[in-house]
Amino acid sequence: xxxxxxxxxxTDLGLTFAFLLLRLWLGVRALVTGIEKFAGTQASxxxxxxxxxxxxxxxxxxxxxYGFSQYHGVPEALYAKFSTEPLIPxxxxxxxxxxxxxxxxxxxxxxxxxxxxxxxxxxxxxxxTSLTVGLILLKQDAGVAWLGIHIGxxxxxxxxxxxxxxxxxxxxx
Numbered sequence: 454x455x456x457x458x459x460x461x462x463x464t465d466l467g468l469t470f471a472f473l474l475l476r477l478w479l480g481v482r483a484l485v486t487g488i489e490k491f492a493g494t495q496a497s498x499x500x501x502x503x504x505x506x507x508x509x510x511x512x513x514x515x516x517x518x519y520g521f522s523q524y525h526g527v528p529e530a531l532y533a534k535f536s537t538e539p540l541i542p543x544x545x546x547x548x549x550x551x552x553x554x555x556x557x558x559x560x561x562x563x564x565x566x567x568x569x570x571x572x573x574x575x576x577x578x579x580x581x582t583s584l585t586v587g588l589i590l591l592k593q594d595a596g597v598a599w600l601g602i603h604i605g606x607x608x609x610x611x612x613x614x615x616x617x618x619x620x621x622x623x624x625x626x
Contacts, residue, residue, distance in 0.1 A: 465616065472613035475606060476564050482603075483577060484561025490554030493523030526553030531591070538590050549583075556580060567620025571611065578607045 494515040527535065527550045535541050560580065563573040581603050588596040 468613055468616040469618045472610060472616045473619060475610040475613065476567070476570065476617075479574070479577065479603075479606060479610060480561045480564030482561070483557045484565065487554045487557030487559075487561060488519070490526055490557070491519050491521065491524050493518055493520070493525075524554060526550040531587075534591055535587060540590060541587075553580075567617065570617050570620055571614050574607050574611050574614065578604055578611075581607070 495518045496515050525532075527546070532546070532550060535546050536543065557580070560573055560577045563569060564577070581600050585597055585600045585604075588600065
């Protein structure tokens with residue numbers, strides 16, 4: 454009879470929790486990063502001074518807003534640098550700029566919900582690798598190292614994926 458010992462069950466529970474934490478962190482990281490691609494600032498002039506602005510003074514203020522009109526998959530400053538890069542064709546840069554935010558949101562949601570977790574993790578690894586290529590071209594070594602840590606976490610999550618106990622469907626994938 455194949456009875457599982459209590460110590461094995463505890464180890465399995467620990468590995469399950471380890472995987473869930475990795476999945477949660479990577480999913481939230483991708484989701485929030487994708488949402489932030491839709492963030493921008495909106496300027497306003499606030500009246501300051503005496504009652505009802507008797508002195509006619511205004512203060513410039515900005516506030517963070519979200520919307521489709523604010524979307525930038527690749528930040529404008531980086532987009533300008535990438536557009537001069539001969540290894541990145543203009544059509545590919547435009548496609549990447551359009552798809553980066555939605556892809557991050559989609560991958561974040563699939564990880565959080567546990568939908569095809571292994572495929573989601575692998576796709577996230579490919580996406581972060583593509584971001585790494587861009588940072589290598591711009592000689593941003595700190596960003597390359599930072600994304601390398603993300604790849605390591607994704608690889609670790611893939612190693613622990615057999616301990617995925619909380620998923621909606623397509624557990625095998």
